[in-house]
Amino acid sequence: MADPSSYRPKPGQIPDSPGVYRFRDEHGRVIYVGKAKSLRQRLSSYFQDLAGLHPRTRTMVTTAASVEWTVVSTEVEALQLEYSWIKEYDPRFNVKYRDDKSYPSLAVTMGEEFPRVQVMRGPKKKGVRYFGPYAHAWAIRETVDLMLRVFPVRTCSAGVFKRSAQIGRPCLLGYIGKCSAPCVGRVSAEEHRELAEEFCDFMAGRTGAYLRRLEQRMHEAAEEMEYEKAGRLRDDIEALRRALEKNAVVLADATDADLIAVAEDELEAAVQIFHVRGGRVRGQRGWVTDKVEAVDTAGLVEHALQQLYGEERGDAVPKEVLVPALPEPVEPVAQWLGERRGSRVDLRIPQRGDKKDLMATVQRNAQQALVLHKTKRASDLTTRSRALEEIAEALELDSAPLRIECFDISHLQGQDVVASMVVFEDGLARKSEYRRFQIKSFEGQDDVRSMHEVIGRRFRRYLQEQQKAGEWSEENAVEATEEENGRPEEPGAADARTEDGRPKRFAYPPQLVVVDGGQPQVAAARRALDELGVEDVAVCGLAKRLEEVWLPGEDDPVVLPRTSEGLYLLQRVRDEAHRFAIAYQRSKRTKTLKAGPLDEVPGLGETRKKALLKHFGSVKRLRAATVEQICETPGIGRKTAETIAAALAAAAPPAPAVNTATGEIMEEAGE
Known part of the structure; x- marks a missing residue:
């Protein structure tokens, strides 16, 4: 716990002008962002007697180790900069709203040559017009189904659109009149875009004028005795009114x-x-x-x-x-x-x-x-708090480990050795801070050496960032008088950014490092930390066989009860690191391993490879087949069959591969 007076700015250093300020902790991590009409008045309020502060404010200022600010011209600029920094740094003491569910929206991809109507979730994309969000996706689809009769805009995926254009035939919606079929040229790109714009106007609330135009066209068609056209327009009007009825009128003056x-x-x-x-x-x-x-x-x-x-x-x-x-x-x-x-x-x-x-x-x-929300979360909060307390008690830690990092090693028979790092904060996975490592210093089934290397790399990076942050702090102190004159601060190493501007995640350490393994892996992790002089990070290992918790230098493991919430949390962390490592190792394997012996057959393309595997079911059966049986495969002539048979006969069957991370036998490639 820091004393706020240790980093309180000197009198006269803080300008009396609008601006945005940031509190950082001892690791240089931004923990709070705020704005003020007068930076001097606002920041001075944080450095009063701690007893007079709100409990949450008191926790924030005692967690912080430094404060810095940027002067702006107006309060509007301060509001914009505050929003940008909150999005960038994700400070732990700022209010952060989180959606209680993922809401679907009706989206029209106006940025494409042929705009498409679809249901979308997640962050908004450039060039897309959104309507909603709605409580249920089925409500959007019902509305769109009614409106496609009047506005036959494309709803198909890019693959379906391309396929229809290639074969020259539209999909089912094109045949039943719910798509204008731009894929086959029934309408031009300009006409289709006009339909999409009318659809957007109607969804945006400009409904009355459009309905009146349709009614006028219906009456004109009836007067000219074009009864079929008038009937279609009547049905279109009815469909649009049914779509409007799905949204009750709540404000009579057509308010937006x-x-x-x-x-x-x-x-x-x-x-x-x-x-x-x-x-x-x-x-x-x-x-x-x-x-x-x-x-x-x-x-x-x-x-x-x-x-x-x-x-x-x-x-x-x-x-x-x-x-x-x-x-x-x-x-x-x-x-x-x-x-x-x-x-x-x-x-x-x-x-x-x-x-x-x-x-x-x-x-x-x-x-x-x-x-x-409180009903759903009550038991979850209690359980997570109890789990962290049990871990702290079992490992004899001074406090609950609010940040836990877990490391796992994965390889395939000593090849493509990789490692994973997953992060849990307050008992919850923080996937944005997961990291993957390639172990390149050696090859072989040596998880201990791999663990020593990856722990060393992770904390060596942490120490480098700490050193940069210290150098930047000294420079910032020298420039404090220039800040008083209103010059905006320059970004420094304490921002802990990568070259592309994203915040670095190695700039602050965990309270607990968990390794997937037993006593050897734990000893290797502890040795890596000792070599770097990192003493304030606890280490433990979780062995798979008996789910025992191992500590450095201990001959006997710590055995937590099977019903322990602490053990359950450690298992979740270990399993997540294992999953993340396996996913990375498999992605590398798919890029490096060949499809099988058929790759060595000259002149054999992907289509005929698939046809052979589909016909015989596996490379093993294909290898046992005669030339005449291979010729029975569609697209395979006798000369090609003879080439395939000779190539497979010359290639020795590969031995089964075992993934040491999972213990599973990998199937023969191509089977």
């Missing part, structure tokens, strides 16, 4: 708005968002967060707005955003939203009428989401 509600307690908060377009609820989503920083409802709303609109532009930001509390100050946030939309955005609290009633509905949804 997002409504955000927050339900919170002392530890957690749930946010619910209703997306209203054209007066109808077009989508809904929810987030849940741990309140790891001292933040009120207005602060939660500000973070939610950053999360919701940080990557959005144009019409994705609505004209009106209704919230339960306004950020303080509200003007920079409203200006930031207006810049992203390209026009003014009304950010306010609804006071009366339909909008206030709808906000109450959104609030009830947020309360239900918080109750459901």
Whole structure:
């Protein structure tokens, strides 16, 4: 625990201007990002008597080891920079919303030559127009199925589209009138794009004018006695109205708005968002967060707005955003939203009428989401905490190991030796920090030497980053007076970045290293750490046979009860490292191993190889076949059959390969 006075800036160093600040821990990792109208006033508030600070703020300032800041011109710039840094550094003491589920959206790939309508999940992509998100994927598909009658836009995958273009025949949707079949040239690229744009306009809420145009065309067709055309238009109008009926009218004035509600307690908060377009609820989503920083409802709303609109532009930001509390100050946030939309955005609290009633509905949804989340998570939090406490007690650690790294070695008969590193924080996998290693210094079935090498490489990198961070801190102290004059700080080694700008993940150590193996592997890991002078990292090993926990220098293992939550967590960590190593080793093997003896046959392509394997079932049966039997394979003539038979007769059958990491016998290549 650090004393905040040890890194408190000197009087006069902090400028009295807008800016963004970062707190770092002793390893140089950014743990908190904040913005302020006056950096001097805000940062001074962190260095008062600890007893007067909020408990969460007190934990943050005692965890930190340094603070730095960047001066900006306006509060809007501070808001933008704060959002960028939170996304980049993922600070542990900042509010981080996480979706309580993966919501599907209706997407139109306007960036393609022939736009495609489809259901999409995950992060948004450039050149794609999104509508939603929706609660269920089937609701999107039902809506699209009704609208394809009027807007026959392509919905097929790239492979189906290419195949139809090659054979000159459309898919089933093209025959039944639910696709305009641009793949076979029924419509041009320009005509198909116009259909896609009309589809997007209708989904964006501009429905009334389009329906009126269809009704006018229907009446004109009827007057000209084109009854079949009038009938089709009548059915199109009915289909569109059925699609609209799926979204109830909640605001009579055809409003485009997002409504955000927050339900919170002392530890957690749930946010619910209703997306209203054209007066109808077009989508809904929810987030849940741990309140790891001292933040009120207005602060939660500000973070939610950053999360919701940080990557959005144009019409994705609505004209009106209704919230339960306004950020303080509200003007920079409203200006930031207006810049992203390209026009003014009304950010306010609804006071009366339909909008206030709808906000109450959104609030009830947020309360239900918080109750459901706490019900699901209660037992999980308790179990993880108990598991970490049991591990600390069994290994005689000073505190619970909040960060655990596990290493595993995998190879195939001593070839393609690889290693994996997986990371668990607070008992949960942190997959963004997984790492893979190639062991190149030697070949052979020596897991002990491999473990020594990979542990050494990992912590040697950590020490290098620590040294760079120290050098940067000295330079930063010299430049502190220049910072006072408003010069933005220059990025340094303490940022711990790779060449492409991503944060490095070796810059801070774990509390516990787990190796997959017994006493020899543990001794090798401990020896690697001792050689580097790393003494504050505990090491243990988990042997597969009896699930025994081995400690360095101990003749007897630590035996945890089979019902122990600590043992279960160690098994999960070890199994995840094993899975990750095997996946990497197999991916390398597929790139290096050949398909089999058939590769040595001159003039034999992939199509005829597949035909031979399909006909005979395996290379073994093919090797035993006569020339006449090989000729029975479609596409294989007698001369080719004789060449195949001679090549297989000359090639000796390979011995079965055993994967030492799994103990399984690998099948003969090509069988």
